[in-house]
Amino acid sequence: MDVYEMPYAPQCPVICMDEKPYQLLEETKTPLPMRPGDTQKTDSEYVRNGTCIIFVFTEPLAGWAACNCPETAxxxxxxxxxxxxxDECYPGHKKIILVMDNLNIHTEASLYKRYKPDEARRLAKRLEIHHMPVHGSRLNIAEIELNTMTRQCLTRRIDTPENLNRELGAWEQERNAEIRTVNWHFKSGDAREKLKSLYPKLS
Incomplete structure (x- = not known):
């Protein structure tokens, strides 16, 4: 919560990240198009084309968001x-303060497993990572962005990562054109009072 209360620093922005699995589904029959006063009709049958992961990043104080389904192993x-x-979204920034859920693969150590030491160190030096407490993912502002994107973009069947990224890109472009910032009201004091179960108990 203290991170969210920091004053805005353009060269050291706070970025929140979240992710979700997504089931790729292919239509077996061409949907019937919409008609006046009626919705599009789809058949109940579909083909499963595997799963993928959708990543969402958002800079709450700048009103920016990005989402992507990587096509990697x-x-x-x-x-x-x-x-x-x-390198692409924030190439000239000294450091990124990254807020995300507490998953064991979301660490600097993963960078060293994936890249050569010099490259991993270059990336790690520009990261300041803050993990959400266990069972505290609802405090991640990126979860709000992810839920909004799901409601607005993923209410229909999408069959391939390529088509999914096309839809995500269109949503991202429209969303960023609106520059919707987040006015976060939940402060550190509120967390200590309302989320006592997430704090360690001292004997």
Missing amino acids: PGNDWTKEIRHLL
């Missing part, structure tokens, strides 16, 4: 997304 996804975030 499982285990390399997070490191690839972090490299893209640092």
